[in-house]
Amino acid sequence: MPGVKCTIDNCHYWSPGNECVANQILITNDATAAKLPDRYDAKQVESIVSTMGETPAGTCTDTCCKTFEHGGSKSKSKG
Numbered sequence: 021m022p023g024v025k026c027t028i029d030n031c032h033y034w035s036p037g038n039e040c041v042a043n044q045i046l047i048t049n050d051a052t053a054a055k056l057p058d059r060y061d062a063k064q065v066e067s068i069v070s071t072m073g074e075t076p077a078g079t080c081t082d083t084c085c086k087t088f089e090h091g092g093s094k095s096k097s098k099g
């Protein structure tokens with residue numbers, strides 16, 4: 021996704037240069053994230069976000085990416 025830099029290189033959507041190549045990602049606060057399923061695929065983001073409303077965070081450490089999918093470069097290099 022243009023403009024989104026991410027260093028989570030074991031994510032399926034991570035690309036060399038620390039680029040996120042997902043079409044869409046879902047970021048929410050940790051409290052909300054804990055109530056949701058583990059992850060939302062990029063294809064699911066549009067439908068879920070319309071039902072969520074706003075979820076403010078106190079600090080940057082209160083936020084997380086719910087589009088993370090295990091399976092990036094580190095996973096692939098391990099076989």
Ligand code: SF4
Pocket residue numbers: 024026027028031032033034035039040041042045085086087088089
């Ligand atoms: S989906 Fe989230 S965790 Fe995965 S590369 Fe993109 S921003 Fe990073």
